[in-house]
Amino acid sequence: MNDESDTTDSPKLPSTKRSVPIALIRAREKVMGPIREMLSDSGITEQQWRTLRVLDEFGAQDASTLADRACLLLPSQTRIVQTLLEKGLVSRQPDAKDRRKQTVAITPAGRDIIHERLDEAEAIASRIEEVIGKKKLNQLLDILEDFQKL
Numbered sequence: 001m002n003d004e005s006d007t008t009d010s011p012k013l014p015s016t017k018r019s020v021p022i023a024l025i026r027a028r029e030k031v032m033g034p035i036r037e038m039l040s041d042s043g044i045t046e047q048q049w050r051t052l053r054v055l056d057e058f059g060a061q062d063a064s065t066l067a068d069r070a071c072l073l074l075p076s077q078t079r080i081v082q083t084l085l086e087k088g089l090v091s092r093q094p095d096a097k098d099r100r101k102q103t104v105a106i107t108p109a110g111r112d113i114i115h116e117r118l119d120e121a122e123a124i125a126s127r128i129e130e131v132i133g134k135k136k137l138n139q140l141l142d143i144l145e146d147f148q149k150l
Helices: 020-039 046-058 063-069 074-086 108-116 118-132 134-147
Strands: 090-094 102-106
Touching: 020 046, 020 118, 046 063, 046 074, 046 090, 046 102, 046 108, 063 074, 063 102, 074 090, 108 118, 118 134
Parallel strands: none
Antiparallel strands: 090 102
């Protein structure tokens, strides 16, 4: 019996074991598990954590820059900042140069959240480096940076 739906001549997708999108999702879940556990009793989400980390690292910034650096869509970032404002972890002021823009900054209470978890966050980062190896981890980070060009 001849199966006319045979597609042996058509291009094949890579196996799900070797699919870049699926591999990235698997890796993300492995990396985020310990971070979620670290944050479980903090009252903040991983998105809020990223927002606080970016503000701590780069200082006060406008909403668009913050969303980009924290890998968030602007509408999501707006809700996250509002929640962090209500918790007293960030402040928001009109931009000095453009009153239509808002500048978001981390508060001392927001810094406390990061500093209270600093040892655990460093241990998570060290574990990743230990498993992957410093050289391969740096190569991975370079490759992932290349993905930004897609």
